[in-house]
Amino acid sequence: xxxxxxxxxxxxxxxPGTGRHLPPSAGHGVRVGALAALRICNLGSGSSGxxxxxxxxxxxxLFDAGFSCRQIQLRLAAIGVDYKRLDAVVISHEHSxxxxxxxxxxxxxxxxxxxSQPTSEKLTWKKSAPELTTFEAGRGFEIGDxxxxxxxxxxxxxDPVGFCIGxxxxxxxxxxxxxxxxxxxxxxxxxxxxxxxxxxHDLEMLKSGPYPWDLKQRVMSRAGHLSNAAVAxxxxxxxxxxxxxxxxxHLSTNNNHPTIAEMDACSAISSVRADHTRVVxxxxxxxxxxxxx
Numbered sequence: 001x002x003x004x005x006x007x008x009x010x011x012x013x014x015x016p017g018t019g020r021h022l023p024p025s026a027g028h029g030v031r032v033g034a035l036a037a038l039r040i041c042n043l044g045s046g047s048s049g050x051x052x053x054x055x056x057x058x059x060x061x062l063f064d065a066g067f068s069c070r071q072i073q074l075r076l077a078a079i080g081v082d083y084k085r086l087d088a089v090v091i092s093h094e095h096s097x098x099x100x101x102x103x104x105x106x107x108x109x110x111x112x113x114x115x116s117q118p119t120s121e122k123l124t125w126k127k128s129a130p131e132l133t134t135f136e137a138g139r140g141f142e143i144g145d146x147x148x149x150x151x152x153x154x155x156x157x158x159d160p161v162g163f164c165i166g167x168x169x170x171x172x173x174x175x176x177x178x179x180x181x182x183x184x185x186x187x188x189x190x191x192x193x194x195x196x197x198x199x200x201h202d203l204e205m206l207k208s209g210p211y212p213w214d215l216k217q218r219v220m221s222r223a224g225h226l227s228n229a230a231v232a233x234x235x236x237x238x239x240x241x242x243x244x245x246x247x248x249x250h251l252s253t254n255n256n257h258p259t260i261a262e263m264d265a266c267s268a269i270s271s272v273r274a275d276h277t278r279v280v281x282x283x284x285x286x287x288x289x290x291x292x293x
């Protein structure tokens with residue numbers, strides 16, 4: 001199908017930088033214009049902004065719009081995508097590093113916005129609010145030929161969610177901004193071919209770092225952010241080893257380092273002999289390669 005076709009939207013029933021690689025695998029980084037079933041690019045991730053682009057031949061969707069509209073435009077252009085041809089933006093929660101470019105983006109492009117009802121009530125608009133399509137956390141919807149499931153995560157926002165995106169028998173999962181790996185989160189990550197997973201901080205760096213103690217407690221809490229150790233525990237004890245790529249996201253600038261996060265994740269993956277899986281560390285400053293499923 002061509003990109004100019006009309007994209008359909010439907011709410012459906014309930015559902016239960018450049019990056020660093022290990023090991024490199026041919027065929028994962030592709031041009032967006034190439035024929036492929038499902039294409040994914042993390043445009044950047046961290047405390048200053050987050051956005052992930054997902055595309056098929058029928059839909060182009062941005063998950064979170066945490067950079068300025070100009071930055072979103074430039075980062076999409078770097079992978080060959082015109083930001084005015086986005087079909088939808090899906091929002092995980094209301095924090096500024098996930099929505100700061102949303103208002104300008106919607107005003108310039110008229111792109112449809114999908115957001116949970118409680119989160120929609122927390123969004124602020126300098127001018128009139130755009131038309132929003134709301135969903136209920138734990139329920140699914142469709143955008144073009146993408147089937148999207150949402151699931152609740154534990155974070156200090158009003159109704160934060162993660163996402164599972166399915167197309168053509170493949171599954172991508174996005175879970176960032178969560179204080180711990182609940183049984184529900186672990187369940188929803190099962191069967192994923194690619195996982196974008198928060199690896200926010202190294203515990204020792206956080207404890208000895210410059211943050212005031214109350215902020216350290218917030219980050220380490222069950223409503224805070226996921227540590228490298230929590231990611232390693234998940235990968236070594238609760239992961240089904242299906243994913244060929246794990247993208248580590250939302251790394252703290254002050255309390256983590258890409259090499260440390262990568263080493264912890266790679267050690268956990270090696271311990272379960274998942275030699276087919278590579279680790280990519282998302283950067284705040286530039287997009288990852290474009291992955292193809």
